[in-house]
Amino acid sequence: MQVTMTVNGEEVTREVEGRLLLVHFLRDHLGLTGTHWGCDTSNCGTCVVWLDGEPVKSCTVLAAMAGGHEVRTVEDLERDGELDPVQRGFMECHGLQCGFCTPGMMMTARALLDRNPDPSEEEIREAISGQICRCTGYATIVRSVRWAAAHEANAGGAA
Amino acid sequence: MTTVDERPAGFENNDHKPVGHGRMLRKEDPRFIRGKGRYVDDVQLPGMLHCAILRSPVAHARIVSIDTTAAEAHPKVKAVVTGAALTELGLAWMPTLSGDVQAVLATDKVRFQGQEVAFVVAEDRYAARDALELIDVEYDVLDPVIDVRRALEPGAPVIRDDLDGKTDNHIFDWETGDEAATEAVFASADVVVSEDIVYPRVHPAPMETCGCVADYDRIDGRLTLWSTSQAPHAHRTLYAIVAGLPEHKIRVISPDIGGGFGGKVPIYPGYVCAIVGSIVTGKPVKWMEDRSENLTSTGFARDYIMRGEIAATRDGKILAVRTNVLADHGAFNGVAAPVKYPAGFFGVFTGSYDLQAAHCKMTAVYTNKAPGGVAYACSFRITEAVYLIERIVDCLAYELQMDPVELRIKNFIQPDQFPYRTKTGWLYDSGDYEPTMRKALEIAGYDELRREQAERRACGELMGIGVSFFTEAVGAGPRKDMDILGLGMADGCELRVHPTGKAVVRLSVQTQGQGHETTFAQIVAEEIGIPPADIDVVHGDTDQTPFGLGTYGSRSTPVSGAAAALVARKVRDKARLIASAMLEVSVADLEWQKGAFHVKGDPAKSVTIQEIAMRAHGAGDLPEGVEGGLEAQICYNPENLTYPHGAYICVVDIDPGTAQVKVRRFVAVDDCGTRINPMIIEGQVHRGLTDGVGMALMEMIAFDEDGNCLGGSLMDYLIPTALEVPDWETGFTVTPSPHHPIGAKGVGESATVGSPPAIVNAVVDALKPFGIRHADMPLTPSRVWDAMRGVPRPPV
């Protein structure tokens, strides 16, 4: 079947099998390998992307189901050579080690900040609780998101 | 205090990073935060095919027949390979890292659920998976051996009847310490405490599963293997031995690795299948295990059943410790440890205490479970050793009605006793334990916590405070004692300074998230004064790096880190000769200040390392006997292990109605000697603490009586999320290693080793009103509730 969707602002059309998972569509068909996979049961959250502005687990969405919708991946966080504050926060606060869960974590963090510009530690922990990190122990991820909240591009010039 | 931020104020970007040790942002992060890391499954080659493996649904069965006809007829299938086909190639069995053999594909029997039976190579991963359904295997199911305690019973089914003359499930007996001396101490001790302590089977479960892309070039006989390997050089040598391929024709590339934790040290059948698949089809073949395959077939950890005994005087002087261990090694002895150490470094079970005697007796057996045993940041079984001693010391404190901190401090090895030879023969290099313990007490506010606990207990609340103190042994290892399959555990390192003063350092170790590209640039920067930004760190490619044994057992900093420092000093020594010519003074008149040589007494007269580099490569004469260029290579053989230590304090609250455990606080004070990048060290510690919460409270690979794995997905094998762990509180002390060139010790596994006993000790402490002295991991609500009611512990 043919599927057409918008990925990172660009419309793409591909011939796919009905069963193709969105994560494989992104990785294998579009070469967007920033989105990872780590389990079979939608428990790990390394595959989180945005579907129509909300974080979803792309291992549990068929590419066909995303047809006609808008997908955003980690590759779209940096825009016009400008890193997203979330990306900078993860670097500044050591929010990543092996980097495997990082794209999913950052996509969820970005969505959280869009809805809640000043999340508490508990709110951040809750937001990422469907995503597993085996390296950081989460504290530095929480700090990274707090850092981003304090350094949003239009957050009153905080730097 | 939640963080130790050692960066100077105003430090906002990478342009102002220190030249050398200090908090510095990671060089690897810019690619990861853009989704531009390159992991094995990101490798796409033209014409690449996909491999999927058919696995046994049962734990123990004879294979009657395998029919692959329908799978071969699948239009997208390029090859179907069974054990019989591998037998013809001489590849049906492969050596393990412990002198045993393991089936690549089962030929005679399957010996654990999830064992590899056949594989398919197809045009895409979906078709490969479909074709597995078309393979028809007939099994004659046999009785399995699941309960490790019954493995040696007469009449138990013999799992390894493939081994000549094997009539039981015994693998080895191992012993350390002095049995008679220990018995003598126990016989006359005031107090003896015994406890049965189980360290259940767990799994490292890195977020990236294992996998590879094998690309065999039939024309020049060259194999390129992108692989999730923590030890690319060792793997290359083993592939040469296993597959009979010439070693110089094999290139192993470990690109970015999504966590390893020891699970990516062994060679698994899947890698060999992909290689065979590529040889058979002439195309690149990718194999990535799914999560169930990862959890059920590769790299489990622990699975020790320990009887711990401790002898002491009435006033709390610990005299001796002994233990009897039953080790479940699964269906093949695949332990990844130095050859002379079948129980890894379990021998350090004497802990941080000055004892009169110690003894351990261990028996290892086969069961119908997946092979493995050494993984999950265990420092070659020191997790088990530290858990044993730190649990049994708490049991002693319980019996003596003594504060567990006081008991530990009273028995610490004293600073003037280092280097300290333990009763099991290990030579602790350095340590100063009490200040580390005191620092943890101070951060935690220990006395106040005990007061709070007394108040809460009076109201019926369950609050627990757990303490552990560990001594680790990392940095394997001295080649006279330590080898893996005959390969000495030394590490090479090569440093080249280019004419413009930029440099490249090539390592034999491989990062899986530890930040080697940053830490090693800092080590070299500290030694030769070239900024870390100007130093490229190359690793994870056998064609581009010197030989060495890889990253596990917290060995990168103690072994390869030493190599990096020494190779930089070698370059600096040469630079000094050139500088003396450039400044026209004798070598003795030169003074090194980071980045430049100065003439003593005339600091204005100097040359920078960059100027020296250009001179080394440029026109004009060099001093007599000095070759052009500015580079060096070494192979570092450590003279001893390094022995980091730490003091951990955990505070838990237990809901008396539901028995749920909440980790309220966790304080970790680590001493890993000289600290290269405090930010990275803190991250390593946080990681291990989270492992500890996982193992202590939720993680377990369990089996039913038929040998079905009950932890085969992340729905069943629970790993902590951000909601189960507290905001870690860390601190440090610094006791440098006397034999490491920069005084550093490893830290990658300290917290995984040290945290489980602190958490279990806290839970048991909370349950003190119920008269509980011990409870086994994982302390799930149901098991805590059982403990509260005195229900006998279930066998694991």
Add this chain to the structure above:
Amino acid sequence: MQVPAPVEYERATSVEHAIGLLERLGGSARLVAGGHSLLPMMKLRLAGPEYLIDINDLHGELGYVDVGAAEVRIGAMARHRELLESDPLAEVFPIFRDAERVIADPVVRNRGTLGGSLCQADPSEDLSAVCTTLGASCVIRGGAGERVVTMEEFHRGPYETAVGDAEMLVEIRIPVRPGGSSAYEKVERRAGDWAIVSAGAAVWLDGGVIADARVGLAAVGPNTTGLPAVSAALRGREPSEELYERAGVLAAESCSPVTDMRGSADYKRHLAKELTKRALRRSVERV
């Protein structure tokens, strides 16, 4: 990673269209909404439909949460997050927010739906326990029109519902009565795990006396079940710790948990009691 077997994908544009597709394709077709129950089962090859009918486009039609004076109507495509965030719903039935906070995780809640959760009919599923507690009824639509069933009728057994091959669940209706409140308690091994045991409670007070009360449990039997014996014991009495205790004991006696990796049967029975008490206590405090 594991991947589903081949399947034909169809997308429904309306409820009628979906039912028409189901009628045409028969028992080999399955509806997919959020996909978080069905797709993992398909990946593990425990489910293998020939056709998937994607009903996500029906969110506009069935994604509503209508809180009326006498009745709450929730469309089957309402997503977990919408249930979590609905203030009017939390006002009248706080049990929904209690439960939604602990169902799966926030990312899954962005996709998963009320209808999907109920139709999966997992005995550990939380929204089924919530609907049972509240005495909800389920509106099932087929080619011949709509029928309305109680939760007891809806759940036929583990993973089995009253929804026929060519039917779909379209709405949940919950009666609103004055003087009531509700609460949900769940014990899990870890955030995002299925319940070891969950208990929902709803009480309606009249002049300081319990006019009616309902308790629903998850993970302690073949289905989430309401406990009429508990309701009977509570009606007409003044709320008290002794009464909660008696209700808890009755709840524990009425359930049939089994030992598994989540916990022993004894422990689960204990939780049935403890969580029933807690949920009742909290419900009463909220009235």
